[in-house]
Amino acid sequence: MTEESGEEQKGEVRKNRGEPLVPGLEFLKWICLVSGIVGFITWLGDIVYWSTKGYSIHPVFEATAGGIPYVLLLFAGLLVLGCGASAYEKYLESTSGTLELDSRLDEMEKVMSEIHESLFKTTKKMAEDLKEARRLNEELRAQVEALTRERDRLNARLKRMQERLEYALAPDLREVKGIGPTMAERLKELGLEKVPDLLKISPEDLSAKLGISPKIVSKWFEEAMRLSRERSAGSE
Structure with a gap:
C-alpha cells in the first residue's frame, strides 16, 4: 500500500x-x-x-x-x-350545561349561605332572649321575695298594733263584779290589770297566790269572760 x-x-x-x-x-x-x-x-x-x-x-x-x-x-x-x-x-353545547349547573350551584350555595346566616341570627336572638328572660325571672323572683318579707313584717306589726289596741280597749279588772279597789291593787302587783291578763292564768293558780277560795276566783273568771264577750260584740 x-x-x-x-x-x-x-x-x-x-x-x-x-x-x-x-x-x-x-x-x-x-x-x-x-x-x-x-x-x-x-x-x-x-x-x-x-x-x-x-x-x-x-x-x-x-x-x-x-x-x-x-x-x-x-x-x-x-x-x-x-x-x-x-x-x-x-x-x-358541552359547556352550556356545565355553566348552567355552575350557576345553579352558585344560587344554591347563596341560598344555603343565607339560610345559615338567618339560622345563626335566629339562634343568637333566641339565646339573647332566653338570657334576658332568665334575668327578668330572677329579678321578678327577688322582687316577690322582698314583697313577701315586707308583707310578713307589716302583718306582724299590724297584729301587734291590734293586740295593743284590744288590750287598751279591754275592760279593767275593777269592772269585774266582785273585785274591788283593794283586790285590784293586789292583782296589779301580780301583773294583772286588764281582763285579758286575768284570763291568761288559771283560777287554781290565782287562788293559790291570793290565798282565797277557788270558788270566788271562778266567779271572777266568769264575769271577766262575760265582759270580754260584750266588749268584742260592741266593737264589731
Whole structure:
C-alpha cells in the first residue's frame, strides 16, 4: 500500500465519522424530536374555536378531555390549534350545561349561605332572649321575695298594733263584779290589770297566790269572760 493510498483511506474514515450506519436513521431521530416538542407545545397551547357566532380560546387539554376534534394550523407564522364551526358548536353545547349547573350551584350555595346566616341570627336572638328572660325571672323572683318579707313584717306589726289596741280597749279588772279597789291593787302587783291578763292564768293558780277560795276566783273568771264577750260584740 502506498503512502498516497493510506492518506486517502484516512480521509474517507474522517468523512464517514458520525454518519449513521443505517440510512435515514438520523432524519428519523430529528422527526421524533420535533414531533415531541410540537406535541408538548400543542398540549400546553390554546385552541381557537370559531364560527358565525364568534370565537373563543380554550386550553388544548380541555378540548382533549371533552373529545372535541382540533387541527394544527399555521396562521400568520404562528402555530395555533383550530377547529371548525361544528366543533365550536359542540363545545358550546358541552359547556352550556356545565355553566348552567355552575350557576345553579352558585344560587344554591347563596341560598344555603343565607339560610345559615338567618339560622345563626335566629339562634343568637333566641339565646339573647332566653338570657334576658332568665334575668327578668330572677329579678321578678327577688322582687316577690322582698314583697313577701315586707308583707310578713307589716302583718306582724299590724297584729301587734291590734293586740295593743284590744288590750287598751279591754275592760279593767275593777269592772269585774266582785273585785274591788283593794283586790285590784293586789292583782296589779301580780301583773294583772286588764281582763285579758286575768284570763291568761288559771283560777287554781290565782287562788293559790291570793290565798282565797277557788270558788270566788271562778266567779271572777266568769264575769271577766262575760265582759270580754260584750266588749268584742260592741266593737264589731
